[in-house]
Amino acid sequence: MTQKRPVAFVTGASSGIGFSIAKHLKQHGFVVYAGARRVYKMNDLDDIGIHTLSLDVTDSESIQAAVQQIATAEGRLDVLVNNAGFGVFGAIEEVPLEKAKQQFDVNVFGVTEMSKAVLPLMRERHAGRIINISSVDGKIANPLGGWYVGSKFAVEGLSDSMRLELADFGIQVAVIEPGPIKSDWAKIAGEQLLEVSHDGPYQELSKQAAAFLQTVDAFGAQPEIIARKVVQAATARRPRTRYTAGVAAYAGLLGRRLLPDSALDAVLRQTGKLALRYQERSQDEN
Numbered sequence: 001m002t003q004k005r006p007v008a009f010v011t012g013a014s015s016g017i018g019f020s021i022a023k024h025l026k027q028h029g030f031v032v033y034a035g036a037r038r039v040y041k042m043n044d045l046d047d048i049g050i051h052t053l054s055l056d057v058t059d060s061e062s063i064q065a066a067v068q069q070i071a072t073a074e075g076r077l078d079v080l081v082n083n084a085g086f087g088v089f090g091a092i093e094e095v096p097l098e099k100a101k102q103q104f105d106v107n108v109f110g111v112t113e114m115s116k117a118v119l120p121l122m123r124e125r126h127a128g129r130i131i132n133i134s135s136v137d138g139k140i141a142n143p144l145g146g147w148y149v150g151s152k153f154a155v156e157g158l159s160d161s162m163r164l165e166l167a168d169f170g171i172q173v174a175v176i177e178p179g180p181i182k183s184d185w186a187k188i189a190g191e192q193l194l195e196v197s198h199d200g201p202y203q204e205l206s207k208q209a210a211a212f213l214q215t216v217d218a219f220g221a222q223p224e225i226i227a228r229k230v231v232q233a234a235t236a237r238r239p240r241t242r243y244t245a246g247v248a249a250y251a252g253l254l255g256r257r258l259l260p261d262s263a264l265d266a267v268l269r270q271t272g273k274l275a276l277r278y279q280e281r282s283q284d285e286n
Helices: 016-027 039-047 060-074 097-125 146-169 185-196 203-217 223-235 247-258 261-285
Strands: 007-011 031-036 051-054 079-082 128-133 171-178 242-245
Touching: 007 016, 007 060, 007 097, 016 031, 016 039, 016 079, 016 223, 031 039, 031 060, 039 051, 051 060, 060 097, 079 097, 079 223, 097 128, 097 146, 097 171, 128 146, 128 223, 146 171, 171 223, 171 247, 185 203, 203 261, 223 242, 242 247, 247 261
Parallel strands: 007 031, 007 079, 031 051, 079 128, 128 171, 171 242
Antiparallel strands: none
């Protein structure tokens, strides 16, 4: 008998990292299901044989319908990649609580609700892997990113607890920690910062943070680098608990390990000021 190919489900697959993860898992022999709210943006995934479906990770009925569709068609689910997420930026004081709750609804509760929905399928076979896309910001705080940072810190902690809870059921949990990625993310985040704090007490800090985001983005990794880390976590006989992805992420986490909080705070504050000066000098030259 021909052994069935392993089945993977990727959330937030309409663009960027999720889109790349779905493609790479397909290339490595997985039957791939890709979920997102904007299904029309996944036509290219359909074209290469990936099953696309509507998914809103903040909607329990949407989650259950998607998982049931996979269970009915495949009878199994081997890998869940919790990738869906976004960033809310601005001072903790200034970001409206509604937006902050939305941040956690997607980045934190979306991860837990997706995981809870697939666990019965995995427990039934005493096998499975849950791969959570966190961030270097899940280890290193930065100014004006508190709500996003907080959500990723939460993903790190939840993943550790899940790993311990699920070990006896043969289910493994791994975390991917990307640094900056080449995308429109930094531009959008910078614009959001300036919009929230354009005339408030954090105006100058917002300019520094936006400049820092744009500078760091120039050294960002391609989404394919993160996708390859996911494939490693999905296929390794004994996956690591954490995979760092991208040169900037390695540098940041090394600084986190070596520097005391006060020194790291000083570095982060100074880099924002330097980035703004560099940006202003470049604009003057142009």
